Amino acid sequence: STSAEEPVAEAAGGDAAAEKKETSEVSSESGGAKTELKIHPMAVPRTRKAAAKPVAGSGAGGQQNSVADKKQVANDLKEAGNALMQKGQYQKAVKMYTRAIEEDDSNAVLYANRSAAYFSSKQYAASLADAEKALELDCAWWKAYKRKAISLAHLRRLDESIRTFEEGLEFNPEHEELTKGLEFARACLDQSQHLYVLPNAKMMSRLDGLPVFIVADGAGQPFFVTYEDGQQICTFYFDHAEAVSTLEWICEENPSLGNNAKIVPIGLSQALNLAKETQAQQYVEELQAIMLGGPFPLTFQFRPELKQVEYAIEQLKKMPPEEQKEGEEPVPTDEELTVENFNGIPVFQAKGLTLLQDANQYVPLFLAQHDLESSWEQLQEMGIGEIPPTCEVDVGTLEDVLRRMAESETGEFDAVIFVPNSDMRQHVPEDFPMDELTKSQKNPQRFAAAKAIKMAGGSAEDVRKAIVKEISKSVSDKQKYAEVLQRHNIPVSATSKKPASFSAEESTSSSSEESSKKGDGPASDKKDET
Secondary structure: OHHHHHHHHHHHHHHHHHHHHHHHHHHHHOOOOOOOOOOOHHHOOOOOOOOOOOOOOOHHHHHHHHHHHHHHHHHHHHHHHHHHHHOOOHHHHHHHHHHHHHHOOOOHHHHHHHHHHHHHOOOHHHHHHHHHHHHHHOOOOHHHHHHHHHHHHHOOOHHHHHHHHHHHHHHOOOOHHHHHHHHHHHHHHHHHOOOOOOOOHHHHHHHOOOEEEEEEOOOOOEOOEEOOOOOEEEEEEOOHHHHHHHHHHHHHHOHHHHOOOEEEEEEHHHHHHHHHHHHHHHHHHHHHHHHOOOOOOEEEEEEOOHHHHHHHHHHHHHOOOOOOOOOOOOOOOOOOOOOOOOOOOEEEEEOOOOEEEOOEEEEEEEOOHHHHHHHHHHHHHHOOOOOOOOOOEEEEEHHHHHHHHHHOOOOOOOOEEEEOOHHHHHHOOOOOOOOHHHHHHHOOOOOHHHHHHHHOOOOHHHHHHHHHHHHHHHHHHHHHHHHHHHHOOOOOOOOOOOOOOOOHHHHHHHHHHHHHHHOOOOOHHHHHHO
């Protein structure tokens, strides 16, 4: 009825008056300028919650005009959001798109744009939700599929990301961006198999004494080298010489930076934890930069010593191929294993070789071939049982060992220790942590061979022979020392000083004998041993 419509007309007129008043206020604040600064109707606070009814006589045309106006408002807000996106103001863009959606919540483009804004601000769950809403409104739109799939990839839901790209291609066959995106998601899934999986902190502490080297600035911050393809990489070197080579290159390229740069050793456990923190997101962003455009993330990489990789390949080629299980497809072997395609940090184990330290037996995994061979020679010198002239070497990668340690629930890796390249320890300071093998070499145990035989279940006769052999060697060393003194006419006396190379054991023995002579205490144990 006419009486019911009049109040609505008045209210509408009130809105118009409020808009006019607001416009006039802005105009007066601008110093009475002739140019009128109009305020968008959406900026005027609403005083009524009830939906406006059409004015009498306006009919369906009034409703159509109202819908058209709302769509125009939404479009204007969308354009404003697009401008903010170009400026990198993603959070403000989210707010602008949200206001646009309030005006037109049936527009798939608005949800897709807000999905992009959420994605750019790294809010991947919110980005996924908007992309799914866009697909509800337009199930065939390629860009909505792309937004959803990329969000899923960054949420590590790679299988779902691949399926989303495939669904998008069903509606948009051979679409270039969706095809690229599918390749990207599959590459991410493949790369995810090589992510670092690290064991607990106690197990990781076994890597504290293994040094790797980085090139750092004067403040100790690592250098990231930018390569021609845009990647920015900091390298952990297992070979000190390679780190020196990189430092020299930096000095040539940028003397101002290079003059303050230095090589810094850090523990492998710290390096791996640092790499793990960045790697989870890095591989997705890196592949996205390569395939879909965008900046490269800062990344870390490990560079093992070249000759250790070559030795690992040599040993792997000697190994017989793994037996194919029934029902399995044959593994293709077309690609020859080379230094370029060897993936990982090589580690070596000599079958049957264990390390005795503090009454515990450890299984050493070596990072260098020469250390393994040296330890095997020491085992042969001990004469524990029948030792083959050459050791049987197993080759693996550090990454795989750490993954298995993390996943194991049986304690089978509790005895595993890691032995660094002994050549690299000369490049670390004295306060650098020591690995278990270095500890045992600095603090040698008496009768280590005999103890090892006993722990392995050897007979009493074998234990006795090992004791006699070590005592004989000790006596022989003392005789040689006495001969050298005699040859140079150096008198032997209780007060003569012993050279620094003598072990603490002999000094203790000598002082015990002196104490016995003075009546300060018995030395029967030492006499019996001799």
